[in-house]
Amino acid sequence: MMNVDDSQFLSTMSGGFRPQAHWRSCSGRGVSVAVIDSGIDRDHPDLKGRLAESVEARVEGKRVVFEPSKSGDSAGHGTACAGIIAKVAPDARLNSIKVLGAAGLGDGNVFLAGLEYAIKQRYKVINLSLGTTKPQFFSPLHDLLDRAYQAGCIVVAAANNLPQPSFPSVFSSSLISVIKSSDPDPMNFGFTFGEVIELTAPGVNVRAPWPGGGHRSLTGNSFACPHIAGIIALLLEKDPNLTPFHIKSALYAIASENRRGS
Amino acid sequence: MPGTGPLDLNIKLKRLIETVDAANILTEPLTASIRSLLTLSASEIDCDEASVLVRDGDDGDLRFLIAIGRVADQLLNIRVPGGKGIAGFVLSSGQPMAIADAGEDESFYAEVDKKTGYSTQTILATPLRHGGEVIGVLEYINRRGDPPFASYTPEEMDRAAGFADAIASLVNAYQSAKLFRDLGERMLSSEDPDAASIREWLHDVRTSSEHKEMMDLALLIRELTSRGEAERILAREIFEAVIRFSDSGDNTSYLA
Numbered sequence: 001m002m003n004v005d006d007s008q009f010l011s012t013m014s015g016g017f018r019p020q021a022h023w024r025s026c027s028g029r030g031v032s033v034a035v036i037d038s039g040i041d042r043d044h045p046d047l048k049g050r051l052a053e054s055v056e057a058r059v060e061g062k063r064v065v066f067e068p069s070k071s072g073d074s075a076g077h078g079t080a081c082a083g084i085i086a087k088v089a090p091d092a093r094l095n096s097i098k099v100l101g102a103a104g105l106g107d108g109n110v111f112l113a114g115l116e117y118a119i120k121q122r123y124k125v126i127n128l129s130l131g132t133t134k135p136q137f138f139s140p141l142h143d144l145l146d147r148a149y150q151a152g153c154i155v156v157a158a159a160n161n162l163p164q165p166s167f168p169s170v171f172s173s174s175l176i177s178v179i180k181s182s183d184p185d186p187m188n189f190g191f192t193f194g195e196v197i198e199l200t201a202p203g204v205n206v207r208a209p210w211p212g213g214g215h216r217s218l219t220g221n222s223f224a225c226p227h228i229a230g231i232i233a234l235l236l237e238k239d240p241n242l243t244p245f246h247i248k249s250a251l252y253a254i255a256s257e258n259r260r261g262s
Numbered sequence: 263m264p265g266t267g268p269l270d271l272n273i274k275l276k277r278l279i280e281t282v283d284a285a286n287i288l289t290e291p292l293t294a295s296i297r298s299l300l301t302l303s304a305s306e307i308d309c310d311e312a313s314v315l316v317r318d319g320d321d322g323d324l325r326f327l328i329a330i331g332r333v334a335d336q337l338l339n340i341r342v343p344g345g346k347g348i349a350g351f352v353l354s355s356g357q358p359m360a361i362a363d364a365g366e367d368e369s370f371y372a373e374v375d376k377k378t379g380y381s382t383q384t385i386l387a388t389p390l391r392h393g394g395e396v397i398g399v400l401e402y403i404n405r406r407g408d409p410p411f412a413s414y415t416p417e418e419m420d421r422a423a424g425f426a427d428a429i430a431s432l433v434n435a436y437q438s439a440k441l442f443r444d445l446g447e448r449m450l451s452s453e454d455p456d457a458a459s460i461r462e463w464l465h466d467v468r469t470s471s472e473h474k475e476m477m478d479l480a481l482l483i484r485e486l487t488s489r490g491e492a493e494r495i496l497a498r499e500i501f502e503a504v505i506r507f508s509d510s511g512d513n514t515s516y517l518a
Contacts, residue, residue, distance in 0.1 A: 038351055075351040077359075100354050101322070101345025111354075130355040134394050158357055180416065204416055205362070217413055220359035 024187065028089025028233030030240065034123035035085070035226070036114040036130060037078030039069060039098035041211040046083045047094070055117070056098035057110045064113035066097065073211045074101045080218055081129055081226040083209035088186050088230025089237075095123055099130070108132045112140055115155075119148045124236055127229040128157040128175075129222030145175055154232055154244050158225040159198050176232075176248060180204055180224040189228060191255040199251060201227035291488070292436040296328050296429060300400075303425035304330065307386070307418045309402045313337055314390070315349050316398040316433060324349055324399060327433065331403070333378040340374060347374075348387045349399045356396050358388040358423060360414040386414040388422045390430040398433055400426045 032052065042051045056069040073079045082094050099114035111130050118126045126148065132141075148155050155175040180203020181190065190200040203224030210216045228251070235250055236242055242250070296314055304312040311331030315324040322344030329337040342349050348361055364382045375382050383404055390398040400422060405411040414422075486497050 038345060074345045075347060077348075077351045077355070100351065101343070129357060132356060158355075160356060182416070205413055214363075216364070217362035218359065219361075219414065219416065219419065220357055222355065222357045222359060 023234050023238065026089075026234040026237040028092030028230065029237050030091075030093070031089065031125065031233040031236045032093045032095060032121075032123045033085055033089070033125040033127060033229055033233055034095045034097055034118040034121070035078055035082050035127045036097045036099055036111070036118060037081055037127075038075035038100040039071060039073035039078045040082045040094065040096035041073045041079040041209070042096075044079060044083070044209045044211065044213060046209040047079070047086060050082075050086055050090075050092075050094050052093040052095050053121075054096040054098075057114060059110070064110055066113075066117050069096060069098050071098070071101070074098075076210050076216070077129065077222065079211050080206075080208035080216065080223065081127055081229075084206065084223060084226035085127065085230045085233070087208075088227055089233035092125075092230070092233040095121070108134050108137045112137065112144065115141075115144050115148070119144065119151055119153050122151060123153060124240065125229050125232050126153055126155045127226050128155060129225050131157065131160055148175070149244050152241075152243060154236075154247050156225055156229045156232065158220075158222040160221070175244075176228060176251065178203075178221065178225045178228045180219070180221045186227040186231065188258050189231065189251075189255055190259055191252060199228050199255060200224070201231075203227075289436055289439045292432055292439060293328060296432045296436065297330065299425065299429055299432065300328055301330055303400075303422065303429070304402060306425070307402060307414070307421060308406050309404065310406055311380075311403040313401050313403075314398060314429060314433060315342065315353075315401065316390075316437070317353065317396070322350065322354055324353060327398070327436075333380045336378045337374075340377065348385055349401055352387040352389050352399045353396055356389050356391070358386075358419050360384070360386045360419060362411075362413040381409075383409055384411045384413050386419060386422055388419065388426045390426050390433055392430045392434040397430060397437070400429055 039056060040047060040051055040054060042048070042054060054069040055066040056071060057064050058067055078096060078098065078100075082096065085092060085094065095118075097114045097118055099110045111132065115126070115128070145155060157175050157177055159177045159179045177198045178201055179192065179198045181200040182202075182204040183190075183200075184202050184204075184206075186202055189202075192198050192200055201224040203221055204219050205217045206219070206223045207215050208218055208223065231251070231254075232247055235247060300312050300314055304310060311333075313329035313331075313334075314327045316327045317323070318325040318341065324342040326337045326340060329335075344350060345354060348359065348364070351357075352359060362384045364385045374380075381404075386402040388400045389396045390400055402414070402422065483497075486494055
C-alpha cells in the first residue's frame with residue numbers, strides 16, 4: 001500500500017481538499033515524465049541535459065521493439081511538447097518514446113506499444129498528444145489505461161474536440177484529458193464539463209522549442225496537454241506517491257480555485 | 263475462359279468492366295468537387311494556398327491528391343514520408359494543429375519550400391476522418407495578402423474541421439471509385455499469358471456498341487452532376503419512371 005501524506009499536501013477546508021500552495025514553487029525535481037510522440041531534439045538549447053532516456057519504435061515482424069533513438073524528432077511536435085513541460089517543470093526528467101514514423105504495423109499498434117513501454121518503465125507522468133479513432137483499439141487501450149492507473153502512472157491526453165470520439169481521451173475515468181484555452185498562464189488552468197470532464201490549459205499561440213534550435217507559435221489541444229503534464233510533475237515533487245485519484249482531485253481543486261480567483 | 267465458359271461468368275465479367283469504366287468516369291467529377299470545396303473553404307479562412315493529402319500505403323506516408331495555389335503543380339509530385347512534418351503528425355495523431363513561422367531552419371517545410379521556391383510561414387492542418395480512420399490531412403498555408411501572415415485562430419480551426427468532414431466524404435468516394443479503376447487497369451495490364459484471352463474479351467466488350475451506349479449514359483449523368491438541383495431531381499425522377507416502366511413488364515409495345 002502506498003504511503004501518502006495527505007496532511008502535508010491537502011487541507012480539509014470546506015469545499016473539499018485543496019493542495020497547499022507550496023507546489024507552485026516546485027520544479028518537478030525527481031519526477032519522470034514520458035513524452036510519447038515524434039521524438040525530442042536533445043540538442044535544443046531549451047532541452048539540453050533534460051533528457052533522461054530517448055527510445056524509438058522499430059517494427060520487427062508483428063511486434064514492436066524500442067531501442068535507443070538515433071533519429072531525433074521527425075515532426076517537431078515532440079520537441080515542442082517536451083519544451084512546454086520543461087518550461088513548467090524545469091527539473092523534471094524527460095523521457096522520449098518516439099512512435100511516429102515507425103513503418104510497418106500502422107500508427108495505432110505502434111502507439112499502443114509506446115504506451116505499454118512507458119507503463120512498464122513506470123514513468124510517473126505520461127504525456128499523450130496522440131490518439132486514435134479506430135474502434136479496434138478501444139478495448140486494448142482501455143486495458144492499458146487500467147494498467148497505467150493500477151501502476152500509479154498518470155496519463156495525460158490531448159482531448160479531441162472533433163465530432164468523432166478519439167481514444168484514449170474519452171476514457172475520462174482513467175486519465176486526464178486536456179483541451180486548449182487562450183489564457184497563456186499555465187498556472188491558471190481550468191476545467192470544463194462536457195461529454196467528458198476536461199481540464200483547460202494554454203493551447204493558443206504557445207511559444208515552444210522546435211527542432212534545429214528555434215521556436216514556433218503553436219495552437220492545438222496537443223500543446224495544452226503538456227502544460228498539465230508539467231503541473232502534475234510539480235504536484236508530485238513533494239509527494240511522489242500521490243495516486244491518479246489524488247492528482248485528479250488536486251487538479252480539480254486548483255482549477256476551481258483558479259476559477260474563483262479569476 | 264470468357265469465350266467458352268458458362269454464360270454467368272461472361273455476364274459477371276461484363277458487369278465488372280462496366281463498373282470499372284463507370285468508376286473511371288466518376289473519379290474526375292469527384293476530384294473536381296474536392297477542388298471546388300477546397301477552394302471555397304480556403305476562401306472562407308482567408309487563404310489561397312491549400313491542399314488535400316491522402317494516406318498512401320500502410321506506413322503513414324502521404325501524397326498530395328489536390329492542391330490549389332501558386333505551387334500546386336509542384337506539390338503533386340512530392341511525397342510526405344510517414345511521421346514527417348506537420349501533416350505526418352496530424353495523420354498519426356488525429357489532432358488538428360496550427361503553426362506560425364513554419365519554414366524557419368531545418369523543418370520539413372523548409373525542404374518542401376526549397377523544392378517549390380515557396381515560403382511557408384503559417385499552417386493550419388486538420389485530419390480528414392472517415393469511418394473511424396484518419397484517411398488524410400487538410401492543409402491551409404499562409405494567408406491572402408503580404409507577409410507577415412496572422413496565425414490561424416481556434417475559430418478558424420473549428421471552421422476547417424467542418425470543411426474537413428465534407429472533404430473526407432468526397433475523398434472516400436474518390437478512393438472507392440479509384441480502387442475499381444486501378445483494379446481494372448491491373449487486370450488489363452497483367453503480364454500473365456492466361457490473362458491474354460480475358461484482355462481480348464474485355465477489349466471486345468469495351469468497344470461494343472452496347473458498352474459505348476452505357477458509357478455515353480454515364481457521361482450524361484456526370485454532366486448532370488454539374489447542373490442545378492432542379493435538373494438533377496428531374497433527371498432522377500425520369501430515371502426512376504423508366505425503371506418502374508421497365509419493371510412493369512409492359513415495355514414491348516413502347517419499344518416497338
